Amino acid sequence: MPDTNRRWLLASRPQGMIKDSDFRLDEGPVPEPGEGEFLVRVTYLSFDPTQRGWLAADTYLPAVKIGAPVRAGAIGQVIQSNHPGFKPGQMVQGTFGWQEYVVSKGMTETGPVAPVRAGVSPEQALGVFGVTGLTAWFGLTDVGQPKAGDTVLVSGAAGATGSVVVQVAKALGCKVIGIAGGKDKCAWVVQVAGADACIDYKSENVAAEIKAHAPKGVNVVFENVGGEILEAALMNLALRARIVLCGGISSYNAEDISKMHGLRNYMQLTVMRARMEGFIILDYAPRWGEGVAGLGKLIAEGKLKTVEDVQHGFENCPATLRRLFEGKNVGKQLLKLTAPPLPVV
Numbered sequence: 001m002p003d004t005n006r007r008w009l010l011a012s013r014p015q016g017m018i019k020d021s022d023f024r025l026d027e028g029p030v031p032e033p034g035e036g037e038f039l040v041r042v043t044y045l046s047f048d049p050t051q052r053g054w055l056a057a058d059t060y061l062p063a064v065k066i067g068a069p070v071r072a073g074a075i076g077q078v079i080q081s082n083h084p085g086f087k088p089g090q091m092v093q094g095t096f097g098w099q100e101y102v103v104s105k106g107m108t109e110t111g112p113v114a115p116v117r118a119g120v121s122p123e124q125a126l127g128v129f130g131v132t133g134l135t136a137w138f139g140l141t142d143v144g145q146p147k148a149g150d151t152v153l154v155s156g157a158a159g160a161t162g163s164v165v166v167q168v169a170k171a172l173g174c175k176v177i178g179i180a181g182g183k184d185k186c187a188w189v190v191q192v193a194g195a196d197a198c199i200d201y202k203s204e205n206v207a208a209e210i211k212a213h214a215p216k217g218v219n220v221v222f223e224n225v226g227g228e229i230l231e232a233a234l235m236n237l238a239l240r241a242r243i244v245l246c247g248g249i250s251s252y253n254a255e256d257i258s259k260m261h262g263l264r265n266y267m268q269l270t271v272m273r274a275r276m277e278g279f280i281i282l283d284y285a286p287r288w289g290e291g292v293a294g295l296g297k298l299i300a301e302g303k304l305k306t307v308e309d310v311q312h313g314f315e316n317c318p319a320t321l322r323r324l325f326e327g328k329n330v331g332k333q334l335l336k337l338t339a340p341p342l343p344v345v
């Protein structure tokens, strides 16, 4: 077994776009599991825009402490265990963070360490059956409540969450309009994810294009981006529209509130008797089985394709997180550290 453990620690709170110097690569001994503990070798890391918020300030979770490993969802293999519930060789999922090895008692910052279900790949466990897919599922079905025949507008449509929302909305019988950055991504959103149309926010007038594709307005907005894109959506609401405030990535790197794009036309909610509601997927933990079953059924029926963007190498953690804010990813952003099965102790 290697005797060195690498960890990416938070060196300073990022200002603006994250930089390599916001992090410090630390090398130390592989930790030893004590009584009631087990050792996990991390094999895959999940990259999520919300990590940018965790680095900056207390939000729905406390901010990552300076000097602590960067918080991240992960898959790993148990390689040594003094815990009756975890066996060497077992694949597990938890918020293990940016570190190659981690000792656990079975609980992480966002919930218990869970075995990866048989037949589910690590990519799917962190993607469609993880926080990403479940966010799409519950955000759309529970908060957005689309009906067959509704028009659903999805921003960030080529991303991890957005691409699942597009496909679930299509499976529910909705007309779907995506918004994404660039012609290639838009072609992907239509041709692969199956949207009826996709607007390139980098080269098109978003409000005018929404109006052209949905002259009677949109019934559901699944909002991942915020700012001017949300304003364009609000200009095109149908009566009693539901706006699912999933995320607002366009402001995640803003240095402070004065640099954020304020929502100028919120009175459209009043005019159109619309509802805008935020949600945090962790609140749905008691219902995750329901979401996994719904997503699994759509995959089995061939109505939901899972798409992952897999980068390689632990040294690339900061660069991989930056990809989300540079729009480089299509589908779920992952980083592969090593491939199981690994030698166990």
Ligand SMILES: NC(=O)c1ccc[n+]([C@@H]2O[C@H](COP(=O)([O-])OP(=O)(O)OC[C@H]3O[C@@H](n4cnc5c(N)ncnc54)[C@H](OP(=O)(O)O)[C@@H]3O)[C@@H](O)[C@H]2O)c1
Pocket (backbone or CB within 6 Å): 047, 048, 049, 050, 131, 132, 135, 156, 157, 158, 159, 160, 161, 162, 179, 180, 181, 182, 185, 224, 225, 245, 246, 247, 248, 249, 250, 251, 279, 280, 281, 282, 323, 324, 325, 326, 327, 328, 329, 330, 331, 332, 333
């Ligand atoms: N509420 C919850 O519980 C919850 C849970 C999970 C995720 N979320 C939110 O869901 C959203 C999507 O997350 P994800 O994990 O699926 O990430 P993602 O969409 O796979 O990746 C981020 C994408 O955002 C777009 N983007 C980046 N910077 C942008 C900017 N300044 N303006 C417009 N678009 C920009 C890029 O796509 P383009 O190339 O198209 O610009 C990029 O590929 C995020 O806002 C995230 O915070 C919320």
